[in-house]
Amino acid sequence: MANVDVSISEFPTSLREINLGNNKFYGNLPRWMGNVSFLERLALSQNGFEGSIPMEFCNMDRLEFLDLSENNLFGSIPSCFNTLNIKHVHLHGSRLSGPLPIAFYNISSLVTLDLRGNNLTGSIPKWIGTLSSLSVLLLKDNHFHGEVPVQLCKLDSLNIIDLSQNIFSGIIPSCLGNLTLPTETNKILTSWGTSPSLTGDGLPKITLGVYVDYFYLGSYFEEVIEFTTKSGFLPYEGNILSYMTGIDLSCNNLTGHIPPELGNLSEIYSLNLSHNKLTGVIPSSFAKLHQIESLDLSYNNLSGEIPNQLVELNSLEVFSVAYNNLSGSIPEKAQFGTFIENSYEGNLFLCGTILHKSCSKIDSPSMISTVSEDKGEDGLIDTYDFCVSFLVSYVAVLLTIFAVLYINPY
Incomplete structure (x- = not known):
């Protein structure tokens, strides 16, 4: 283990990039890094750093990429990041607490905001609508509450939203169906130079990018976004990331009907509304989700039949409506002929070949009534x-x- 306590004199102020990620450093984050005036990219993830994020980090006014994820950081996020031109912020997997700070207010350059797996509280502030370039919003596994703000609908660049495993309540805003989910190349981090070599442990070597007589000796960075889809937690990077679109509102306390307007999200690849308290029917408008590959509506209180129009979803690979109050026959054409029994379990009045139940022998709830x-x-x-x-x-x-x-x- 190595305690980082390095004098600024040992690192040139012309550094543009510091990548100390995936090592065994521990101790407090070094405050001197705030004096590296040319620094644009800083990665200190997957180490044992602890304590709070130093206020000196706010002095790096050229910083575009910041990754402090998977450390033991605690305390609140400094409120001064809105003075920077930062594009990508990764602070997931620590013990950061407090509400979503004003730190990110009105940062028109911000593309990625990844705060997953912390102890953040409060509601999503209305100023979230000022982040005009935001493409990726990941707030999974915190203690956020309140309603899903309609201000998210104003973000024209937004195409990946993960608000799962929080305490959000209220209805799903119907205006989310107005999101265009555009292909965003901005969320791919431009690489410099070649890939870093590996140590004997298979870990990347420390990489430093430095100006030498105005010629840049580059190293390699890549933006990686982790998102749950197709029943798995998957990393997305490179060109695949630019095309990935998805909304995950699972594991909250959302109520009311599923807005039919969500059927307008024709470019979405993954939609997860499971483990909520949603009622009503499955909108037949979901037949317009032509690109969707993963649709999870399980563990709610949905009723009625599965719309036959959904057989038009030829790209659908993973589908689940388990543990609802659905009734009637299961569609068995096209892709629906490939789904297994687990996709439908926990619905007493569903019938079909997949469930080994003849629909002629099963009375629907309305018949019984x-x-x-x-x-x-x-x-x-x-x-x-x-x-x-x-x-x-x-x-x-x-x-x-x-x-x-x-x-x-x-």
């Missing part, structure tokens, strides 16, 4: 008839007794 109502009505009729018959018989017996006593009082 009707039968129950009919039985109830029959019960009322039987009770009424009995009461009338009993009353008539009782009166007849009394009249007979009176007649006998009238004729022969003894």
Whole structure:
């Protein structure tokens, strides 16, 4: 293990790039890095750094890429990042706390904001709509609450949203269906030079990019975005990243119906609304999601039938509506003929070959309700008839007794 306590004199101020990621450094983040005036890219991820993020880091006004993820950092995020021209921020996998700071307010250059896996709290502020270049927003696995803000709908460049594993409540904004989910090459980090060589441990060597007589000796950086899709947690990078689009709102407390407007997201590849409290039917407008490869609506309170129009989704590879209140027959044409039983389990009134249930032998909830109502009505009729018959018989017996006593009082 190595404790980083290096004098600024040991590093030239002409550094443009410092990559100390995936090593075994520990201790506090070195404050002197804030004095490296030419620094544009700083990666210190996957180490044992602890403590808070130094305020001196806000002095790096040329910084475009910052990766401090997977360390033991704690405390709040400094509120001064909005003075920078930063494009990519990776702070996931630490112990950062507090609300989403004003630090990122009105940063028109910000493309990636990755704050997954921290202890951040509060709601998403309305100023999120000022991040005009934001393409990737990852807030997964924190303690955010409140409603999903409609200001997200104003972000024309947004195409990957992960708000899963939080405490968001309220309805899904229908305006999310207005997002164009454009192909964004801006979220790919431009590389300089060649790939870094590896050490004997298979770890990348420390790389430093330095100006030498105005000629840049470059190294290699690559933007990697991790996103859950197709039932797996997958990294996306390079050209694939530029085309990836997805929305993950799973594992929250969202309620209400699924907005039919989400069917307008014709360029989306992955949509996950599972593990919420959503009600109503599956919108037939989802048949317009022509690019979608993964659709997860499981663990909600959805009812009605699975729309037959969904068989038009020829790119769909992973589909789940498990543990809802769906009924009727399962579509079995096209891609739907390839899905397994797990995709539908936990729906008592679904039927079809995949579930080994004949639809002719299964009554839907509405049928059962009707039968129950009919039985109830029959019960009322039987009770009424009995009461009338009993009353008539009782009166007849009394009249007979009176007649006998009238004729022969003894």
